[in-house]
Structure formats: structure tokens, C-alpha cells
Amino acid sequence: xxxxxxxxxxxxxxxxxxxxxxxxxxxxxxxxxxxxxxxxxxxxxxxxxxxxxxxxxxxxxxxxxxxxxxxxxxxxxxxxxxxxxxxxxxxxxxxxxxxxxxxxxxxxxxxxxxxxxxxxxxxxxxxxxxxxxxxxxxxxxxxxxxxxxxxxxxxxxxxxxxxxxxxxxxxxxxxxxxxxxxxxxxxxxxxxxxxxxxxxxxxxxxxxxxxxxxxxxxxxxxxxxxxxxxxxxxxxxxxxxxxxxxxxxxxxxxxxxxx
Numbered sequence: 662x663x664x665x666x667x668x669x670x671x672x673x674x675x676x677x678x679x680x681x682x683x684x685x686x687x688x689x690x691x692x693x694x695x696x697x698x699x700x701x702x703x704x705x706x707x708x709x710x711x712x713x714x715x716x717x718x719x720x721x722x723x724x725x726x727x728x729x730x731x732x733x734x735x736x737x738x739x740x741x742x743x744x745x746x747x748x749x750x751x752x753x754x755x756x757x758x759x760x761x762x763x764x765x766x767x768x769x770x771x772x773x774x775x776x777x778x779x780x781x782x783x784x785x786x787x788x789x790x791x792x793x794x795x796x797x798x799x800x801x802x803x804x805x806x807x808x809x810x811x812x813x814x815x816x817x818x819x820x821x822x823x824x825x826x827x828x829x830x831x832x833x834x835x836x837x838x839x840x841x842x843x844x845x846x847x848x849x850x851x852x853x854x855x856x857x858x859x860x861x862x863x864x865x866x867x868x869x870x871x872x873x874x875x876x877x878x879x880x881x882x883x884x885x886x887x888x889x890x891x892x893x894x895x896x897x898x899x900x901x902x903x904x905x906x907x908x909x910x911x912x913x914x915x916x917x918x919x920x
Contacts, residue, residue: 704830706731712799712814712828713789714852718845735788735795737920741780742768744910746920750783757781757801771906774897775804786911789816797825798915800908804898807890809833811842811898821912822857839891847885855879856903861913863900867892 706727710716715730722730736752739745760766760781767779789797799816813829829842841847853875858864864880869889872881884892901907914920 703727706734708828708830709734709787709799709814711830712816712826713797714816714826715789718828718848733790734799735790736785737788738783738785739908739911741782741784741907742910744908744912744914747783752785755781755783755785757784773901773906775894775901777804777898777901780906784908786908787814795819798912800902802898802902804894804901806832806834806842806894807839807888808835811891811894813842815899815902817856819915821916822855822861824851824854824856827851834888834891839885839888841885841888842891842895847883850882854882856899861916863904865896865899865903867896 703724707716707722710722710727710730711718711720713734715733716722716727738747738750738752738755740747760783761779766783767781770777770780784801786801787799788795789799796819797816798819798821799814801812802815803810803812805811809832811829811834812831813827815827816825817823818825827848829848832840832842834840834842850872854865855875856863856865858880866881867884868878868881869884869892872878872883903909903912911920
């Protein structure tokens with residue numbers, strides 16, 4: 662083998678190729694960062710709108726339609742413990758997922774069936790507005806299923822107990838079983854169910870089998886066949902986030918007209 666094609670040449674050539682590729686990847690990442698951030702923003706807005714029923718669950722709306730519909734959504738930053746609205750904080754500055762990884766921005770959750778470990782100090786909730794009046798509240802919800810953490814949005818009427826819609830947008834549950842939490846036919850069954858009993862204690866449940874109509878089983882939703890543990894996780898995470906350790910203080914303030 663000639664010196665030109667010796668080990669040193671080969672390693673140098675490989676290193677040069679790696680360097681060029683690394684520079685290309687880095688430049689691409691920087692160039693695409695704004696686009697990626699915008700896509701993340703639009704995806705969150707889309708799922709908020711789907712939970713509110715302002716977009717069909719299986720609709721693939723374009724950016725223009727999402728932005729237009731989202732004009733009716735008012736994000737609110739709240740102090741989770743007190744439920745008070747923090748009007749001087751920009752909702753765009755709040756990242757709840759990152760906050761739970763930072764002890765200065767979150768606090769330890771009490772033992773709970775949803776297996777939520779930490780709760781952000783500040784959270785973003787959403788109001789659907791009609792003029793100056795809210796017509797619906799939308800809450801981010803999350804918790805453990807069988808295999809993964811489930812993320813979604815729960816839309817609630819301004820009576821603070823009637824479900825208007827739900828959207829699960831990220832999870833790692835088994836396709837065809839627990840993965841059916843995304844199925845529009847199942848999420849449609851949530852509409853008009855009640856989250857609380859008459860004393861405003863969490864009472865929601867995904868049952869095993871058929872629950873019946875909202876009139877017959879106001880606090881229950883049909884279970885998913887073969888997905889018992891995922892369904893238990895959904896029950897737990899909903900009741901956790903509407904309860905005293907989640908958005909309960911905000912909901913209480915809202916009932917009293919205190920926001």
C-alpha cells in the first residue's frame with residue numbers, strides 16, 4: 662500500500678468527512694431551529710383546539726387555520742399551589758415539562774396513583790373566549806399509563822365540572838390497545854361527563870366495559886378493551902390534575918369568580 666493510501670491518510674480522510682458532516686448538521690440545526698419551534702407551537706395550539714372541539718379530532722389543519730382559531734384562546738399562567746393568575750408572566754415563557762426537571766421551578770408531588778413525581782410551580786391553563794367572557798377551560802394533563810407517560814388536554818365547561826372534550830397527543834402505549842386513547846370515537850364519549858361529585862370531589866372514572874350515556878353514568882367513560890392498566894392511568898391522571906394537588910385551587914377560585 663502506498664503512503665498516499667496508508668492508515669494515516671485513511672484516518673485523516675475519515676476525520677475530514679466527519680468534520681464536514683458535523684458542520685453541515687450543526688448549520689442545518691441552527692437554520693431550522695426557528696421552524697422547529699414554530700412547528701412545536703402550532704402542534705400545541707392544534708391539540709388545545711382539538712380538546713375544545715374547535716378542530717375535529719382527525720383534522721389536519723394548516724397553520725393559517727390553526728392561528729385563526731387560536732385567536733379565541735387566552736392562555737393564563739397560574740401559581741399551581743394558590744390557583745392565582747400571574748398576570749405579569751408571559752405564557753410563552755412557561756415550559757411545564759422542563760420545569761419538573763428543575764427543583765427551583767417545581768415541587769415534589771405527594772404519593773399519587775397517576776405517578777406524577779413533581780409539579781411545576783407555574784402552569785399554563787387556557788380559556789376559550791367569546792368576546793370578554795370565557796366559555797370553556799382547558800387544562801394540560803399528564804400521568805403514567807402502562808408503558809409511558811400520557812400527555813393531553815382536558816376541556817371543561819365554565820361550570821368547572823362538565824367535560825367538553827379531551828385530546829391525548831403523546832404516549833407510548835400499545836397500538837390497538839392502550840393506544841386507542843387517541844381514537845376520536847373513544848374521546849367523543851367523554852363529552853358531557855362530570856368530573857366532580859356534588860361536593861366537588863374528583864369522581865371521574867374510566868370503567869371496565871360499557872359505561873352508558875352521560876345521563877346514565879355521568880362520571881364514567883367506557884373502558885378500552887385489553888387496556889385495563891392504561892385506563893386506570895387515565896382515571897388517575899384526570900383525578901390528580903383536577904384535584905387539590907393539581908388545578909383544584911384554580912378551579913375553586915374560578916367558581917368564586919376570583920380570577
